[in-house]
Amino acid sequence: xxxxxxxxxxxxxxxxxxxxxxxxxxxxxxxxxxxxxxxxxxxxxxxxxxxxxxxxxxxxxxxxxxxxxxxxxxxxxxxxxxxxxxxxxxxxxxxxxxxxxxxxxxxxxxxxxxxxxxxxxxxxxxxxxxxxxxxxxxxxxxxxxxxxxxxxxxxxxxxxxxxxxxxxxxxxxxxxxxxxxxxxxxxxxxxxxxxxxxxxxxxxxxxxxxxxxxxxxxxxxxxxxxxxxxxxxxxxxxxxxxxxxxxxxxxxxxxxxxxxxxxxxxxxxxxxxxxxxxxxxxxxxxxxxxxxxxxxxxxxxxxxxxxxxxxxxxxxxxxxxxxxxxxxxxxxxxxxxxx
Amino acid sequence: xxxxxxxxxxxxxxxxxxxxxxxxxxxxxxxxxxxxxxxxxxxxxxxxxxxxxxxxxxxxxxxxxxxxxxxxxxxxxxxxxxxxxxxxxxxxxxxxxxxxxxxxxxxxxxxxxxxxxxxxxxxxxxxxxxxxxxxxxxxxxxxxxxxxxxxxxxxxxxxxxxxxxxxxxxxxxxxxxxxxxxxxxxxxxxxxxxxxxxxxxxxxxxxxxxxxxxxxxxxxxxxxxxxxxxxxxxxxxxxxxxxxxxxxxxxxxxxxxxxxxxxxxxxxxxxxxxxxxxxxxxxxxxxxxxxxxxxxxxxxxxxxxxxxxxxxxxxxxxxxxxxxxxxxxxxxxxxxxxx
Numbered sequence: 235x236x237x238x239x240x241x242x243x244x245x246x247x248x249x250x251x252x253x254x255x256x257x258x259x260x261x262x263x264x265x266x267x268x269x270x271x272x273x274x275x276x277x278x279x280x281x282x283x284x285x286x287x288x289x290x291x292x293x294x295x296x297x298x299x300x301x302x303x304x305x306x307x308x309x310x311x312x313x314x315x316x317x318x319x320x321x322x323x324x325x326x327x328x329x330x331x332x333x334x335x336x337x338x339x340x341x342x343x344x345x346x347x348x349x350x351x352x353x354x355x356x357x358x359x360x361x362x363x364x365x366x367x368x369x370x371x372x373x374x375x376x377x378x379x380x381x382x383x384x385x386x387x388x389x390x391x392x393x394x395x396x397x398x399x400x401x402x403x404x405x406x407x408x409x410x411x412x413x414x415x416x417x418x419x420x421x422x423x424x425x426x427x428x429x430x431x432x433x434x435x436x437x438x439x440x441x442x443x444x445x446x447x448x449x450x451x452x453x454x455x456x457x458x459x460x461x462x463x464x465x466x467x468x469x470x471x472x473x474x475x476x477x478x479x480x481x482x483x484x485x486x487x488x489x490x491x492x493x494x495x496x497x498x499x500x501x502x503x504x505x506x507x508x509x510x511x512x513x514x515x516x517x518x519x520x521x522x523x524x525x526x527x528x529x530x531x532x533x534x535x536x537x538x539x540x541x542x543x544x545x546x547x548x549x550x551x552x553x554x555x556x557x558x559x560x561x562x563x564x565x566x567x568x569x570x571x572x573x
Numbered sequence: 574x575x576x577x578x579x580x581x582x583x584x585x586x587x588x589x590x591x592x593x594x595x596x597x598x599x600x601x602x603x604x605x606x607x608x609x610x611x612x613x614x615x616x617x618x619x620x621x622x623x624x625x626x627x628x629x630x631x632x633x634x635x636x637x638x639x640x641x642x643x644x645x646x647x648x649x650x651x652x653x654x655x656x657x658x659x660x661x662x663x664x665x666x667x668x669x670x671x672x673x674x675x676x677x678x679x680x681x682x683x684x685x686x687x688x689x690x691x692x693x694x695x696x697x698x699x700x701x702x703x704x705x706x707x708x709x710x711x712x713x714x715x716x717x718x719x720x721x722x723x724x725x726x727x728x729x730x731x732x733x734x735x736x737x738x739x740x741x742x743x744x745x746x747x748x749x750x751x752x753x754x755x756x757x758x759x760x761x762x763x764x765x766x767x768x769x770x771x772x773x774x775x776x777x778x779x780x781x782x783x784x785x786x787x788x789x790x791x792x793x794x795x796x797x798x799x800x801x802x803x804x805x806x807x808x809x810x811x812x813x814x815x816x817x818x819x820x821x822x823x824x825x826x827x828x829x830x831x832x833x834x835x836x837x838x839x840x841x842x843x844x845x846x847x848x849x850x851x852x853x854x855x856x857x858x859x860x861x862x863x864x865x866x867x868x869x870x871x872x873x874x875x876x877x878x879x880x881x882x883x884x885x886x887x888x889x890x891x892x893x894x895x896x897x898x899x900x901x902x903x904x905x906x907x908x909x910x911x912x
Contacts, residue, residue, distance in 0.1 A: 421810040427726075452814030452815035468760055468767070468768055471790075475792040479792035479795045484851065487851035501843060508841045
């Protein structure tokens with residue numbers, strides 16, 4: 235009997251604010267956590283990577299290095315960078331995936347560039363009009379998948395419908411949730427509220443076979459009213475970033491309170507433990523990153539300032555997605571409804 | 574010498590989830606806090622109001638009652654309700670304002686209905702295309718005025734420009750802030766990001782005399798990057814409601830943590846004091862309500878579940894606005910730039 239082929243994940247070792255140190259630390263953690271059940275291809279400057287592997291005493295682990303001479307930085311314009319830096323770690327990693335040499339390509343680098351690279355190099359899944367980003371937002375009961383979380387500024391009803399279908403399949407397979415609930419993000423629960431695109435998407439989803447529960451408001455996301463919340467990428471990006479800024483806002487408020495006196499300081503020090511535990515879900519490192527959905531492949535985008543744990547979780551999530559049938563199911567589902 | 578005429582504020586005594594009890598309690602607090610420097614006209618069912626005044630031993634205070642036989646509920650459709658309930662407390666109060674019998678009309682009732690009543694009955698200020706709602710969001714340093722917070726679902730660049738101008742004048746006069754900073758809410762700080770309306774509004778604001786600082790992202794609102802954040806009412810409503818849901822999300826998380834054992838419970842009880850103080854700014858009752866800007870008059874919309882303190886602050890804010898030159902300044906400012 236032949237052993238099943240080990241999965242191979244390409245990691246953009248030069249993406250992220252603290253690359254390649256944290257990238258490689260996270261990759262080591264991922265391999266150790268999974269007992270080496272897959273291989274990692276580290277993409278980037280070979281000399282720098284080998285040096286880091288030596289520093290972290292990780293040369294014995296199942297790493298391959300794919301050399302890339304250039305780096306796309308956070309300040310680069312995504313489309314310009316992809317044209318000019320053909321030998322960037324991101325482009326090289328994505329091409330390895332396109333050529334079938336790896337089963338996924340993950341990066342904590344420039345979000346726009348990763349999204350563009352995935353879309354341009356891997357291409358779209360058949361029947362998908364626009365790839366998008368899904369982001370898990372912590373909610374009272376589990377998480378809520380926000381789609382689109384930032385890929386598409388202007389969206390028509392058809393796009394919103396496709397985001398809903400892709401999100402539903404992703405949550406069903408990756409969070410093991412049967413018939414997850416889908417809602418449109420709107421300014422009221424009434425059917426006749428919202429922009430033209432949202433009104434039209436409401437009709438499309440109502441007559442679909444998916445578990446569409448109607449509109450939800452901004453206050454319903456954290457209340458876990460729906461498993462998947464659908465909106466255009468302009469709104470999604472702003473809501474996502476607003477939410478991510480809450481913990482540091484709170485920290486600053488507590489710091490000010492603490493500065494008012496010794497008793498205040500003591501009270502805050504007592505408050506830190508329950509707060510830390512309660513806010514743990516709000517740490518993007520727990521999820522590891524946001525998947526790009528709708529492209530012919532598996533890509534997860536990590537936060538630029540991911541910790542090693544964040545990188546580890548990004549890699550482990552990519553392994554899960556690569557083992558799932560997400561893309562085949564998306565293609566089949568969107569083939570059914572012909573626009 | 575003639576004493577200056579006392580201001581008169583109409584309060585929709587039947588609006589709000591706990592009307593008229595809380596409305597009247599708040600009105601009493603407002604009069605006491607200001608040493609009776611203005612008068613309040615309570616609008617609603619006279620018998621019910623007189624009964625409440627007696628219950629609260631407030632008959633001796635400078636209240637006038639204006640009878641209205643109908644009530645617009647939270648479940649009513651705003652436009653339908655305004656057509657069918659001509660003798661609602663809201664419509665009667667707004668007509669008193671229109672006729673110059675009061676200097677402001679405030680309500681913690683159905684937000685959409687208050688907005689529609691203000692727009693339809695009071696009419697727009699000259700040169701204003703669309704009245705809108707401004708909402709103060711607590712930020713690291715003071716508050717940030719979000720405009721439009723929910724009045725207009727679809728907005729063109731001209732509307733965004735007008736929101737910015739109205740917001741700037743409001744903050745300058747009501748928060749005593751000279752040349753407050755204005756930013757467009759966007760998915761990135763770069764000039765060329767965003768929807769068509771936002772790109773065009775960027776140009777209009779750049780060439781204006783206002784203190785326009787460019788784009789800010791969702792994460793910049795709580796960081797106090799700008800005094801006024803401009804967006805369409807669809808986005809604004811969703812961001813506002815998302816933000817308002819954060820404290821109860823946090824409370825629920827802490828409750829769950831607390832339930833895990835006696836030590837956890839103790840830690841949470843210690844955490845409550847600093848948290849309560851730190852989150853005080855996030856309580857909408859501190860601000861009292863959101864102003865409707867762009868109408869020929871003074872209207873503040875309170876939260877449906879306002880406390881008496883919330884009602885008090887809504888009334889006091891209306892007094893401040895009525896004493897200011899907000900509307901005259903808006904008319905003059907928008908007359909300058911002819912679209």
